[in-house]
């Protein structure tokens with residue numbers, strides 16, 4: 045017997061590296077007309093390394109790294125893994141009362157003091173412009189009892205197949221791609237330039253809810269209001285983090301990066317890129333379009 049077109053397209057997409065969760069998703073994927081990308085772990089490898097440790101007076105490099113790693117030890121964020129790796133060999137103090145705020149950072153009590161590690165813009169929103177970092181590098185601030193103890197500078201490689209995949213999806217949709225990231229404008233612009241996303245379409249410093257608001261606004265059209273407006277978009281969001289879950293749910297179609305994607309992103313998404321090849325996404329969109337032509 046021959047399989048119905050949508051089911052055989054699902055099987056095909058799976059072979060190409062995109063696990064589609066239902067036939068309905070397989071059918072809808074071909075309708076998308078705008079693609080929005082998360083940065084860290086989606087356009088980049090999600091395996092940052094620590095480039096530099098810059099303590100404030102009163103802290104040594106290894107003290108700063110050890111207190112930051114004591115807190116990050118409890119987080120699954122790619123930045124946390126990098127900080128813990130960089131602190132290998134250092135004795136880590138115990139950390140208590142750990143909390144994690146997606147899109148912002150982490151905190152815990154270490155040796156009786158409150159240690160926070162996270163985005164400079166979130167921890168010190170009113171402060172002077174952040175210390176200039178190497179172009180495209182991500183900087184996290186470490187606070188001890190509310191005072192800066194230093195900064196940790198990290199870099200993450202753009203996925204080698206990201207520029208081609210972004211271009212292929214832009215060709216399929218005929219619209220400009222967007223970047224939605226919780227990271228700062230500097231690293232966001234650097235990654236956007238490397239993958240071919242225009243500066244006007246980069247949105248940085250977004251909290252998880254703001255990522256999903258951005259997706260929803262596109263879906264509602266410029267005129268606003270559900271169902272209103274001629275410019276209503278069917279947005280495909282590709283992400284990986286806990287911070288992407290609300291946006292994955294708000295999008296017309298949400299796709300999660302599978303290899304290092306958070307459990308919440310994998311559960312929320314409509315489809316999963318299993319081998320972490322972004323190039324599989326345009327193939328899956330093309331398969332959906334072909335199946336739709338056969339069905340109708």
Ligand code: ADP
Pocket residue numbers: 082083084085116119120121123124145146147148149150161162163164182183184224225226227228285287
């Ligand atoms: P993206 O949207 O690019 O995937 P996230 O929303 O996960 O980024 O993170 C946004 C920013 O929040 C990071 O660039 C970092 O500054 C901060 N942050 C989030 N989680 C952590 C963590 N565990 N440790 C330090 N900083 C963090």
Ligand code: MG
Pocket residue numbers: 082083084085086283284285288
């Ligand atoms: Mg991410």
